[in-house]
Structure formats: structure tokens, C-alpha cells
Amino acid sequence: MYKNTNLLIVDDDDALVKVFERVARDEGLTVAVARSGTEAIEVLNRQVIEAAVIDINLPGYSGMQLLEYIKQNQFPTEVIIITGVGTVETAVRAIKIGAYDYLTKPFDDVTKVVIIINKALEKFRLMQRIRVLERKGEETFAYEEIVGKSHKMRDIFSTIDSVAGTTSTVLLLGESGTGKELVARAVHRRSKRVDKPFVVINCAALSESLLESELFGHVRGSFTGAIADKMGLFQEADGGTIFLDEIAEIPSSTQVKLLRVLQEGEVRPVGGAQNRTIDVRLIAATNQDLAEAVTEGRFREDLYYRLNVIQLSLPPLRDRQEDIPLLAYHFLQKYAKKLEKDVTKIAIETLQILQNYQWVGNVRELENVMERAVVLVQGDTITVRDLPPRVLGEGFYLPEEPTSSDLSRFTYQEAKERSLWAFNRAYLSNLLRQTQGNLSNAAQRAGMDRSNFKKIVKKFNIDLGEFRKKSNVSEV
Numbered sequence: 001m002y003k004n005t006n007l008l009i010v011d012d013d014d015a016l017v018k019v020f021e022r023v024a025r026d027e028g029l030t031v032a033v034a035r036s037g038t039e040a041i042e043v044l045n046r047q048v049i050e051a052a053v054i055d056i057n058l059p060g061y062s063g064m065q066l067l068e069y070i071k072q073n074q075f076p077t078e079v080i081i082i083t084g085v086g087t088v089e090t091a092v093r094a095i096k097i098g099a100y101d102y103l104t105k106p107f108d109d110v111t112k113v114v115i116i117i118n119k120a121l122e123k124f125r126l127m128q129r130i131r132v133l134e135r136k137g138e139e140t141f142a143y144e145e146i147v148g149k150s151h152k153m154r155d156i157f158s159t160i161d162s163v164a165g166t167t168s169t170v171l172l173l174g175e176s177g178t179g180k181e182l183v184a185r186a187v188h189r190r191s192k193r194v195d196k197p198f199v200v201i202n203c204a205a206l207s208e209s210l211l212e213s214e215l216f217g218h219v220r221g222s223f224t225g226a227i228a229d230k231m232g233l234f235q236e237a238d239g240g241t242i243f244l245d246e247i248a249e250i251p252s253s254t255q256v257k258l259l260r261v262l263q264e265g266e267v268r269p270v271g272g273a274q275n276r277t278i279d280v281r282l283i284a285a286t287n288q289d290l291a292e293a294v295t296e297g298r299f300r301e302d303l304y305y306r307l308n309v310i311q312l313s314l315p316p317l318r319d320r321q322e323d324i325p326l327l328a329y330h331f332l333q334k335y336a337k338k339l340e341k342d343v344t345k346i347a348i349e350t351l352q353i354l355q356n357y358q359w360v361g362n363v364r365e366l367e368n369v370m371e372r373a374v375v376l377v378q379g380d381t382i383t384v385r386d387l388p389p390r391v392l393g394e395g396f397y398l399p400e401e402p403t404s405s406d407l408s409r410f411t412y413q414e415a416k417e418r419s420l421w422a423f424n425r426a427y428l429s430n431l432l433r434q435t436q437g438n439l440s441n442a443a444q445r446a447g448m449d450r451s452n453f454k455k456i457v458k459k460f461n462i463d464l465g466e467f468r469k470k471s472n473v474s475e476v
Contacts, residue, residue: 006121008032008052010040010066011082012059016105020053023113027449029121037061037069044075051100051120055082056090064094071098076127078120111452118447123348129325130346144186146179147330150320156183156312163310164190169262171247171307172285174314177364180285181245183312188241193281196240199233204246209270212254216261218270226271234267237280247284247307248293255300262306282307317359317366324355327363331370332382343374345381353384356445357391358434392430425460432457437467 006029009020017033024031032049034040037058043049052070056063067079081102083091091102100120107113143157163170164187172180181200188198206214209223217232233242244250250258261267262282266275284307293299317324328346336343346354359365373386384392428442435441443453457464 005032005043005047006030006050007117008034008040008043008049008077010034010037010052010058010063011055012036013055016055016082019107019110020113023110023117027114027118029117037063037066040066041069044070044077049075049077050124051078051080051117053080053082053103053117056084056094064090064097067094067097067099076124076131078124080116080120111455114452115448115456122352122447126325126348126351130329130348130351142330144182144189146182146186147326148320148323149326150322152315152320153323156314157186159310159312160186160190163187165192166310167281168309169281169307170283170310170312171290172283172312172314173290174285174287175316175362176287177362178314178316179363180314181243183314184241184243184283184285187283188243188281191241191281193240197237198241198243199237200243200245201233202245204249208251208254211250212257213270215254216257216267216269217272219272223271229269232267232269234261234278234280235276238278239280241281241283244282244284246286248286248288248290248299252300255303259300259303259306262303317362318357321355324366325351327366328354328370331367332374335371335374339374341374341377343377343380343382347381347383350382350384350387353387353391356431356434424456425462428457428460428462432462432464432467437464439464 007020007024009017009024009031010033011017011020012035021031021033032043032047034043038061040052040054041061044052054063054066058066063081067081070077070079078100079094079098081091081094081099082105083094083102084105091099091104094102100123101116103113103116143153143160146153146157148154160183170184170187172183174180184200185198188194201214203211213223213226213230213232215232215234217230217235218226219229220226257268261278261280264275265279266277268275290299290304290308294301294304317327325346328351332343332346335341354366354369361368369388369391370382372388373382377383377386431442431445435445439454439457440450443450446453448456
């Protein structure tokens with residue numbers, strides 16, 4: 001089995017081949033070279049080619065015929081056509097057949113060549129992942145109810161497997177929306193307590209008196225409104241697992257009683273005189289820094305160490321970009337089924353925007369965005385137009401359909417250049433806004449070398465100071 005080759009150069013011009021080989025080498029790409037269409041077909045049938053740069057004028061089997069062969073035989077390769085200045089019409093025809101883009105000789109700006117090649121490679125890799133998702137479904141990458149295949153999530157899954165069979169207390173840390181309750185449920189389901197209750201309570205949602213009553217129960221007459229004995233959640237969870245979300249929010253008096261439960265395995269109902277023995281595995285979660293809360297005296301140190309036996313830190317979604325397409329398709333399928341809509345696909349451009357967004361609300365925010373998109377979409381594919389403004393970014397360029405009063409009054413080349421200028425400037429601005437003007441971070445996301453990225457930013461007259469003023473971030 002052959003490994004993927006990043007780039008196939010199909011040209012009989014030795015000087016041009018050397019230019020592309022140098023560009024590819026500088027970008028760290030693997031390259032194959034074919035001098036004719038027939039030779040290129042042999043390469044394509046022998047190994048997976050991610051992108052091919054094909055001269056339109058080839059001896060014998062023309063570049064256009066080779067493009068048609070690639071598309072008719074459903075090779076996944078993204079094709080970039082090389083054309084002369086006088087044959088733009090042929091390039092337009094190539095785009096209609098399915099070419100990714102075209103380059104016009106002579107090449108005045110090698111940076112443009114690099115950008116187009118990298119974008120073609122990015123599209124190939126994203127399309128491969130989409131094909132897997134559409135063919136196998138997101139359940140292929142699901143662990144219990146958690147969707148993900150990134151290294152960080154595989155580490156989480158491995159830790160769950162290790163601790164599930166124990167009775168140790170687990171402390172889940174992570175930003176809001178990272179899936180802490182799903183992880184807690186996974187620990188329970190993988191444990192010997194799976195047939196016993198799994199009880200959930202949000203500690204921040206109740207007042208001090210109500211929280212104690214909910215957790216430990218109460219006896220009749222213990223307070224106004226206590227007209228009968230009530231069993232607490234710890235007793236309901238006996239033999240099973242209790243999940244205390246937002247554990248940092250519990251008041252100090254409740255912290256003392258919770259500590260006793262962990263130390264003695266006993267609960268005393270509010271107003272009661274006797275302790276009741278329980279066997280409960282406790283999983284707690286918070287999006288706050290508990291160690292800092294201990295230092296500031298807001299959280300008991302002895303309780304903290306009782307809770308922090310096994311600690312799991314869940315990564316924010318922005319730190320596991322590889323999982324964003326999986327999650328996006330998971331939520332697409334979920335809400336398409338729920339809303340009875342025939343929506344099955346997400347456009348490449350849409351996925352690229354989703355991957356570049358910061359996701360302050362993490363997985364929960366992504367789910368909200370995908371539900372909205374499924375509600376609004378008109379066809380079977382989620383497009384950029386179905387995303388909310390906050391995800392697209394301020395001033396994102398959404399091209400309108402050409403009319404006689406706008407782009408259609410220009411030649412094809414002029415219209416394309418105007419549209420590309422607006423799109424590129426908006427793309428760069430959005431990327432720099434999301435990275436707070438950090439050039440290195442923005443260049444990495446764009447899949448480009450930092451120095452080349454900086455040149456392009458300058459070319460499109462983008463003032464980096466605008467993005468840094470808002471965030472007070474210095475250049476990196």
C-alpha cells in the first residue's frame with residue numbers, strides 16, 4: 001500500500017517542474033513528476049495523489065483530457081490547471097469540469113502558487129474526513145456518548161477505562177460546555193455500578209437550605225414546608241454514582257457535611273437524629289480553579305483533597321480541532337432526524353470556518369450553531385450562509401448572486417479578481433480577529449509559513465494594530 005503523495009506535477013517543461021519542486025520542498029511536501037498525461041495516469045493508478053498541478057498543454061493526452069479522466073474515474077485528487085495568459089476561457093471550462101483552481105503563466109508571485117497548493121491540499125484532507133463521516137457515521141468515533149478521535153480525547157477515554165472499575169472519587173475540570181456530564185456518565189457506564197442509579201445535581205442551581213435537603217434528605221417538620229420525610233439524592237444513588245456539577249458553588253456549611261459523607265460513608269437528613277450508611281461513588285465537576293478557591297478560603301482544603309483523587313481535565317474544543325468535523329456531522333444528523341429535514345452534508349468552506357472559530361462555549365456552542373443551521377438551511381447542504389454572524393466574524397464577505405449591475409458587468413477574470421480580493425481580505429481579517437492579531441497563530445491556522453503570511457497581510461492593506469488594540473496582544 002502506497003502512502004499519500006502530496007503533489008503530482010504534470011508538465012514537460014523542465015524549468016517549470018523545477019519551480020514547483022522547489023516550492024514543494026520548501027513546504028515540506030512529497031512530490032511525484034509526470035512528463036505526459038499518459039504517465040500521469042500511471043501514477044494516479046499506482047498511489048493516492050492529494051493534489052495535481054497539470055499544464056493544459058501536454059504532448060498527446062492533453063491537460064483537459066487528463067482532468068476529465070480524473071473526474072470521470074472519481075479520483076479524490078484536487079486539480080490545479082496551469083494555463084497561459086491567452087487561454088483563460090479554457091481555465092474557466094476546467095473549473096466547471098471540477099478543477100480546484102488555475103494558475104496563469106508566467107508566475108509573478110510564487111506566494112500565490114503556495115497559497116493555492118496549500119488550500120487544495122487542505123480541501124483534499126477535509127474531503128477525505130467528510131467521506132469517512134458520511135460513509136460510516138459519527139458512531140465510528142464515539143466512546144459511549146462522547147464523539148471524538150483526537151489524541152487529547154483518546155487520552156481521556158483511556159483514563160476513563162482505567163478508573164471506571166475503581167471506587168475512587170473523580171474530579172472533572174474544564175470550561176463550560178466541554179462535556180463533563182458525558183464523561184461522568186461514561187465512568188458510571190464502564191463501572192460495576194452500571195446497573196445502579198446515576199444521579200445528577202447542579203449545585204449552583206439551589207439555595208443552601210434546598211441543596212442540603214436535596215443531597216441529604218430531610219425529616220418531617222424539620223423546616224417550614226417539610227410535611228413528610230424525604231430521601232436525599234445520596235440515598236437515591238445508594239449502590240450507584242452521584243454526579244455533583246458546579247461543586248465549587250456549594251456553601252461552607254454544606255462542604256462540612258459533604259466531607260463527612262466522603263469520610264464516613266454516612267448521611268444525616270436535615271432535622272434527623274440518626275446517620276444512614278450509604279455506598280455511593282462520587283464524581284464532581286467544576287469550571288473553576290478549585291486550588292485557587294482553597295487558597296482564597298472559599299473551599300475547604302480537606303474536602304478538595306478528598307475530591308481530587310482522580311483528576312480529569314477536559315480540553316476546550318479549540319484545542320481539539322480535529323474533532324470539530326466529527327461533532328458537526330454528529331449534530332447535523334441529530335437535528336436533521338429530530339426536525340425531519342433531508343440535510344446530509346456540510347460544505348467544505350463551512351467546515352473550514354467552524355474549525356477556525358474559537359468556540360468559547362465549546363461543544364455546547366457548536367451544537368447550538370448546528371441546530372440553528374439545520375433549521376435555516378434550504379437544501380441538503382449546510383453552507384456559510386447558514387452560520388450565525390458571530391461565527392463568521394464581523395464583516396465576513398458573503399458574495400451575492402451576480403446581477404447585471406454588479407460582477408456580471410466585468411470580464412470573468414476581472415470579476416474573479418474582485419471577488420477574491422474581498423474574500424481574501426475578509427478571511428485574513430477574521431483569522432487575525434480570532435487570534436487577536438497573533439501572526440504566528442494565524443499563519444499556523446492558515447497552513448502557511450509565517451513570513452509569507454505576513455507578506456499577504458501587508459498586500460491586502462490590513463492593519464494589525466486594529467486587532468491588537470482590542471486585545472492588548474503584542475506581536476508574536
